[in-house]
Amino acid sequence: MSSTPVIRGVRFYLAHAPGLVVHGSKPSRDIARDPAVAGTLRGALRPFDAARDYPPTQVFLGALPPEALHARPRPWADAAVPSPRRGPHGEIAPEEELLGLIKAGDEFDLVALERGFAAEARAALAAHPLATPADLARLGKGASDADLDTRLAGPTPALSLALPSGRRVGAVIAGHEVDQTLAADVLLENLATKATATMALRGLLAAEGLDPARVDYVLNSGEEAVGDRYQRGGGNLAKAVAAGAGCVRATGVDVKGFCCGPVHALALAGSLVAARTFEHVAVVAGCSLAKLGMKYQGHLRAGQPVLEDVLVGAAILVGPDDGRSPRLRLDAVGRHTVGAGSSQKAILEALVVEPLERLGLKFADVDRYATELQNPELTEPSGSGDVPLLNYRVIAGLAALRKEIAPAEVEAFVRRHGMPGFSPTQGHIASAIPYLGHALDGLRAGAMRRVLLLAKGSLFLGRMTQMSDGLSVMLERNAP
Amino acid sequence: MDLKGKKVIALGERDGVQGGAIAACAAGAGAEVVLEKTYCFV
Secondary structure: OOOEEEEEEEEEEEOHHHHHHHHOOHHHHHHOOOOOOOEHHHHOOHHHHHHOOOOHHHHOOOOOOHHHHHOOOOOOHHHHHOOOOOOOOOOEEEEHHHHHHHHHOOOOOOEEEHHHHHHHHHHHOOOOOOOOHHHHHHHHEOOOOHHHHHHHOOOOOOOEEEOOOOOEEEEEEEOOOOHHHHOHHHHHHHHHHHHHHHHHHHHHHHOOOOOHHHEEEEOOOOOOOOOOOOOOOOOOOHHEEEHOOHHHOOOOOOOOOOOHHHHHHHEEEEEEHHHHOOEEEEEEEEOOOHHHOOOOHHHHHHOOOOOOOEEEEEEEEEEEOOOOOEEEEEEEEEOHHHHHOOOHHHHHHHHHHHHHHOOOOOOOOOEEEEOEEOHHHHHHHHOOHHHHHHHHHHHHHHHHHHHOOOHHHHHHHHHHHHHOOOOOOOHHHHHHHHHHHHHHHHHHHHOOOOEEEEEEEEEEHHHHOOOEEEEEEEEOOOOO | OOOOEEEEEEEEEHHHHHHHHHHHHHHHHOOOOEEEEEOOOO
């Protein structure tokens, strides 16, 4: 007998990481070519309050609905008002907490934090409801400046951790002297991913009131490659995150699919619950540190601060029908097949039209389409356009082609069934799932009946195929 | 624009027009597509 899977909850852990921007892929490459770029970047970073109060952040945390951004003039920072760091869907943490948690998740003594900074991180984390005594124990007393000098001098390659002020606060050493898959920058990336996903999962379980020991399985759906040179990307971060969140009776696995990894993982989690293989499955995704500062040049040209300074982790709980949480419609999973063709129209026909046809629904029967939700203020200055809007126009265009709306109604359809982008450019995080908290609220409160989550993956980036990928899952209100 | 006999580099993007579609249009208009790529800008 199968069980209808529902999504019980979602939680996000955002971390402001301005000091780590220099370790983003684009900034670090540019700094290697021209060290003066580091100073330019440091001069254009936002303080924590600005990142916290930025309206798209408050939408992510659930304090504002996405539609609220329509009414605010851009740049959205001008409309910022002092706001709490915690909202209905998660929190945004300052950098000292993030770095403390990175150290707390470091089981191989790869990270050393300077003694004074470690004390600051300890004080901040001691007051955090989700930090554990084990975190504080692993944080330790910190290292002296001389210790940091020794670590940074080698022979194992290392990188320095600094705050935007330039203050050195730590060091990360490589996990091996020559293995590039265990280089210091790779391990920093993976430890940040682990920390953000772990905090999101802790927050989710606390919010849901679910004993961590009742989680049976964890699917990690982020893009980061955990492994060594003989098994690059071999995984398994899921189990490390499960351990960090106290899920002592869980194991798990990593599900990879570029930006559509989380939606693939949701479909898999629902299937595992439906088949009664497991009762509670958590889908997690950590941050993409490599994407910090990815488009900083555009921001600087536009006179903006470096807006890609926020890392995001996510956790989603899938379980058996509880009579109130939105159902995952496993009978209408949209998939972009090998034979479907790679045009935008072909991809969105596979992800939108096919599921609708299978369920006998019209485009307007879906209250909201959650697609690529990158914040346009992050992408437009570098010429990448408004990504959500591009996607919504194609969806509306398909509705017009099928004569469900008139061509003149395309923009109205986009406005009614789409939303402005509000997500940091955090890879897999930005695809569909930032809306999940709003979707669960709306579907539970009865204001909405259906939400379609759809995500695309750029498989061609890995040079193994020219194809893209995509998957969609329909969420439906539980009560009639 | 007359593309006959011209060499074309087709750079597409995932969320817009993919490189393959640009290349097909250019080739259909008589151009020689010398490079075709699709990028993801997010």
